[in-house]
Amino acid sequence: MKNWLELLKKNVWKVSTAVLLLLYLAKGCTHSRVSKLEKQYAEDSQKTQLLLDSLRNVVATKKEVRDEMERTMFNYLIYEDDLDKGKSSLSDVKNKIESND
Numbered sequence: 001m002k003n004w005l006e007l008l009k010k011n012v013w014k015v016s017t018a019v020l021l022l023l024y025l026a027k028g029c030t031h032s033r034v035s036k037l038e039k040q041y042a043e044d045s046q047k048t049q050l051l052l053d054s055l056r057n058v059v060a061t062k063k064e065v066r067d068e069m070e071r072t073m074f075n076y077l078i079y080e081d082d083l084d085k086g087k088s089s090l091s092d093v094k095n096k097i098e099s100n101d
Contacts, residue, residue, distance in 0.1 A: 079096065
């Protein structure tokens with residue numbers, strides 16, 4: 001144990017230099033890993049943004065969905081009224097609905 005302490009005291013500058021060199025190299029390696037991950041993150045986020053933009057163009061807006069729902073409900077009310085009044089039969093309504101699809 002005394003040998004190690006004496007050796008460290010004599011070569012303190014060598015030991016400290018080696019420790020600092022190891023810390024410096026470790027920091028450099030960590031920095032390169034972080035920069036690599038940052039680059040990958042930037043690419044992935046750009047791909048995700050493009051995908052989201054393309055989905056926004058495909059998906060209907062809330063107003064479009066509401067308008068289509070109201071139009072469909074109105075058509076079904078008309079069909080129901082015609083059925084109640086005896087103006088058309090169920091098969092006529094079915095044919096009208098299938099022709100609209």
